Amino acid sequence: MAGKRKSGKKPAAGGGRAGGYCPLGDAVRAGIRQVIDAQGRLTGDLPEPDLDRDTLIRLYEMMVLVRAIDERGWVLQRSGRVEFWIPHKGLEAVHIAATMAFARNDWIFLGYRHPGALLLRGAALVQLFAQFFGRRDEPFKGRRLPTLMGDRRLNVVPMTTQVGSYIPHACGAAWGAKIKGDDTRFLTFFGDGATSRGEFHSALNFAGIFKPPVVFICENNGWAVTTPASAQTASRTFAQKGDAYAVRNLRVDGNDPLAVYAAAREARDLAAKEAPSLIEAVTYRLGFHTSSDNPDLYREPEEVEEWAAWDPLIRTCKYLERKGYWGKRQEADLWTRCTRDIDAAVEQAEAMPLPDPASMFDDTFEQMTWMLEEQKAALLGDLERCS
Amino acid sequence: MKARRLNVMEALNAGMAHELESDADVVLMGEDVGRAGGIFRTTSGLQQRFGSARVIDTPLDEKGIVAHAVGMALYGLRPIVEIQFSGFIHDAFEHIMFCATRYRWASGGQYSCPMVIRSPSYGGIKGGFWHSQSCEAYFVHQGGIKILTPATVDDAYRMMIAAIRDPDPVLLVEPVPLYRALSDEIVLDGQAAEIGRAEVVRAGQDVSVLTYGPIRHQVAKVADDLAAQTGIDVEIIDLRCLIPYDIGCILDSVTKTGRAVIVHEAPLSLGFGAELAAVIQEKAFGYLHTPVLRVAAPDVPYHFSIGDECYRPDAGRIRIAIERIMEFEH
Ligand SMILES: Cc1ncc(C[n+]2csc(CCOP(=O)(O)OP(=O)(O)O)c2C)c(N)n1
Numbered sequence: 001m002a003g004k005r006k007s008g009k010k011p012a013a014g015g016g017r018a019g020g021y022c023p024l025g026d027a028v029r030a031g032i033r034q035v036i037d038a039q040g041r042l043t044g045d046l047p048e049p050d051l052d053r054d055t056l057i058r059l060y061e062m063m064v065l066v067r068a069i070d071e072r073g074w075v076l077q078r079s080g081r082v083e084f085w086i087p088h089k090g091l092e093a094v095h096i097a098a099t100m101a102f103a104r105n106d107w108i109f110l111g112y113r114h115p116g117a118l119l120l121r122g123a124a125l126v127q128l129f130a131q132f133f134g135r136r137d138e139p140f141k142g143r144r145l146p147t148l149m150g151d152r153r154l155n156v157v158p159m160t161t162q163v164g165s166y167i168p169h170a171c172g173a174a175w176g177a178k179i180k181g182d183d184t185r186f187l188t189f190f191g192d193g194a195t196s197r198g199e200f201h202s203a204l205n206f207a208g209i210f211k212p213p214v215v216f217i218c219e220n221n222g223w224a225v226t227t228p229a230s231a232q233t234a235s236r237t238f239a240q241k242g243d244a245y246a247v248r249n250l251r252v253d254g255n256d257p258l259a260v261y262a263a264a265r266e267a268r269d270l271a272a273k274e275a276p277s278l279i280e281a282v283t284y285r286l287g288f289h290t291s292s293d294n295p296d297l298y299r300e301p302e303e304v305e306e307w308a309a310w311d312p313l314i315r316t317c318k319y320l321e322r323k324g325y326w327g328k329r330q331e332a333d334l335w336t337r338c339t340r341d342i343d344a345a346v347e348q349a350e351a352m353p354l355p356d357p358a359s360m361f362d363d364t365f366e367q368m369t370w371m372l373e374e375q376k377a378a379l380l381g382d383l384e385r386c387s
Numbered sequence: 388m389k390a391r392r393l394n395v396m397e398a399l400n401a402g403m404a405h406e407l408e409s410d411a412d413v414v415l416m417g418e419d420v421g422r423a424g425g426i427f428r429t430t431s432g433l434q435q436r437f438g439s440a441r442v443i444d445t446p447l448d449e450k451g452i453v454a455h456a457v458g459m460a461l462y463g464l465r466p467i468v469e470i471q472f473s474g475f476i477h478d479a480f481e482h483i484m485f486c487a488t489r490y491r492w493a494s495g496g497q498y499s500c501p502m503v504i505r506s507p508s509y510g511g512i513k514g515g516f517w518h519s520q521s522c523e524a525y526f527v528h529q530g531g532i533k534i535l536t537p538a539t540v541d542d543a544y545r546m547m548i549a550a551i552r553d554p555d556p557v558l559l560v561e562p563v564p565l566y567r568a569l570s571d572e573i574v575l576d577g578q579a580a581e582i583g584r585a586e587v588v589r590a591g592q593d594v595s596v597l598t599y600g601p602i603r604h605q606v607a608k609v610a611d612d613l614a615a616q617t618g619i620d621v622e623i624i625d626l627r628c629l630i631p632y633d634i635g636c637i638l639d640s641v642t643k644t645g646r647a648v649i650v651h652e653a654p655l656s657l658g659f660g661a662e663l664a665a666v667i668q669e670k671a672f673g674y675l676h677t678p679v680l681r682v683a684a685p686d687v688p689y690h691f692s693i694g695d696e697c698y699r700p701d702a703g704r705i706r707i708a709i710e711r712i713m714e715f716e717h
Contacts, residue, residue, distance in 0.1 A: 083513040083691075083692075084513060133692075134691055134692025134693075135692070142690070142691060142692035142693070143515070143516075143688070143690050143691055143692070144515055144691055145514070145515040145518070145691055148515075161474070161515070161516070161517040162474070162475055162478070162517065163447055164447075165478075193446075193447035194447065196446035196447045196448040196451070197447060197448050197449075197450075197478070198448070198450055198451075198478075224418075224447050225418065225419045225423075225426060226419040226422065226423035226426075226444075227418065227419055227444060227446070227447065231444055231446070232446050232447065233446070292426070293426075297422075297423045297424070298422060298423045354692055354693060355690070355692060355693055357693060357697040360685065360687055360690045360693070360694075360697065360698060361685065361687055364686070364687045364688075371656065371686065372685065372686060372687065375655060375685040375686060376685070379685060379697070379704075382703065382704045382707050383697065383703075383704075385703075385707055386701075386703030386704070386707070
């Protein structure tokens with residue numbers, strides 16, 4: 001039987017309580033900055049960020065919507081309506097809080113588990129579902145795998161598909177803004193696995209030297225497919241890799257949106273002052289790696305259970321309840337609304353047309369070459385003759 | 388020895404297991420290949436059987452994986468490295484094409500890098516452009532690396548063994564869409580395939596179709612249909628090996644039929660078909676009744692939502708090309 005791991009418990013990169021899987025219960029010892037604990041109470045470590053009621057509710061509502069999208073995406077994939085799915089369950093806090101800490105004209109270089117970044121910047125739900133269904137009328141014209149998203153109008157650059165290869169692109173874009181004297185800041189998300197690629201090291205090295213206005217967020221979700229973060233590096237933390245390149249760095253609780261917000265906000269400010277940052281957000285992928293994955297082969301159910309107790313949605317909800325901003329009725333209404341909005345988006349997106357074969361040739365160059373013109377004519381002729 | 392029924396993935400696995408068993412210098416490494424047996428499960432059970440020192444889970448770093456394998460090979464090991472999808476091989480290009488292939492030549496023959504780079508390739512799995520790539524042509528251009536591409540269960544097992552035993556670097560272009568879809572009876576006798584031999588999949592008199600990879604099975608179907616419906620008698624050659632390719636087999640066929648259609652999934656321009664078309668006109672010009680035709684993908688990326696249907700050559704386009712070459716008039 002392939003790989004049923006029964007050996008010692010290994011905390012996801014960088015340790016926590018001895019014997020435990022999730023270091024968030026002992027965050028101080030693990031050097032992980034927090035605002036709230038599992039019950040949504042202030043821990044007294046990082047100060048509570050100064051966010052008003054509406055903003056906090058918006059943050060939480062987005063986290064719930066993004067969770068609901070994941071649940072629906074999974075069902076659509078399992079029933080064969082969406083070809084492929086990359087879950088983001090449990091990872092809502094990092095990208096949503098960080099995006100909120102940045103300005104609308106700041107650029108974001110996305111990974112593939114971050115739909116909230118687009119939604120926060122105004123993308124319609126139907127645009128996302130059209131992408132999941134590979135439809136013609138979404139920004140990428142149906143060309144990319146479901147969940148690999150972006151939108152130039154929203155200053156969100158799509159992922160390259162190769163893990164981590166875009167980290168220097170984010171750094172280079174930030175450097176470009178610095179050269180031009182623009183005030184735009186740059187944010188990029190990538191996983192623990194991505195830190196093993198040369199591009200991560202190259203980007204940090206350049207960032208240390210040229211000090212562009214960039215914030216690197218390493219979403220350490222414990223796993224890169226079947227490889228635990230502890231097998232990705234022998235370093236105690238991912239954040240400390242910044243030290244080697246003289247890049248400011250810190251670890252935050254990635255399931256605590258307030259901690260992520262505070263860290264990202266500060267990093268954004270410092271980014272304009274010749275101090276790029278590497279933030280390691282310690283979180284956990286509660287779902288499968290992708291719809292082709294089978295986590296039973298490589299991880300223990302107890303590990304998932306332990307982390308589920310630190311579910312960012314539950315913590316944020318409790319925090320809002322404590323503040324008197326949220327209650328059972330709002331919670332139920334919110335989920336109803338999300339379901340209804342998603343139903344409508346799915347229905348509308350699924351009815352949209354698929355791309356035309358001729359469109360495969362567009363955008364290879366700004367002006368199509370005669371070579372492609374000829375190949376296009378030949379292909380369309382053949383397809384016509386076949387039909 | 389008794390025959391067993393295996394699919395392509397299991398045959399590749401059996402080939403690796405055979406060599407890990409019989410040669411202590413063989414090691415296997417890559418992302419997720421060990422404990423979990425690879426994302427496709429091609430290496431399932433091998434770490435359990437041969438230990439984590441020889442079947443190694445690596446960090447996510449294609450360049451690093453190949454580069455370290457180069458070092459191991461220089462020291463006398465025989466590393467097999469798995470690239471998760473051929474679309475991610477490009478990060479390692481320098482180490483494959485300018486290090487692994489060059490140590491022998493650049494050291495005056497003192498060093499060599501016997502290693503196998505497993506590159507899961509080809510489309511048809513709704514993978515979009517990085518997970519459906521046929522990028523074998525990039526590796527054809529400079530010499531120093533052999534390129535093998537099995538499309539049957541027997542070839543999967545025997546080419547794996549041949550690749551591991553070969554004294555030079557080998558790129559094993561694996562047929563992802565056939566991993567589980569194709570199974571067959573095979574005797575696991577440890578016999579290696581002969582590198583550089585094509586296979587005449589179907590003998591015919593009228594037109595030679597030269598192909599490789601999983602699309603060979605579509606070509607076979609088209610040939611059967613054409614024979615039944617039109618009487619056109621197609622000869623099919625699965626090249627199996629791109630470097631070195633089987634020139635004898637190709638010329639025997641083309642000089643007999645006088646017509647050649649080349650079919651591959653990779654893009655047209657400077658795809659392997661360009662080399663074949665050139666060599667056929669150089670060596671068999673006087674025998675040709677028609678120009679050589681190519682069926683290939685266009686020079687654009689593999690499209691996610693319609694690529695499997697419209698980008699990848701299919702039975703319809705293969706048939707049109709064969710009919711066209713039969714109708715050709717000067
Ligand atoms: C260069 C490269 N190699 C391999 C892959 C296949 N792959 C896709 S996601 C992934 C794991 C990425 O792990 P991590 O960076 O931790 O991000 P996560 O998926 O956990 O969010 C791998 C190996 C890839 N996309 N790119």
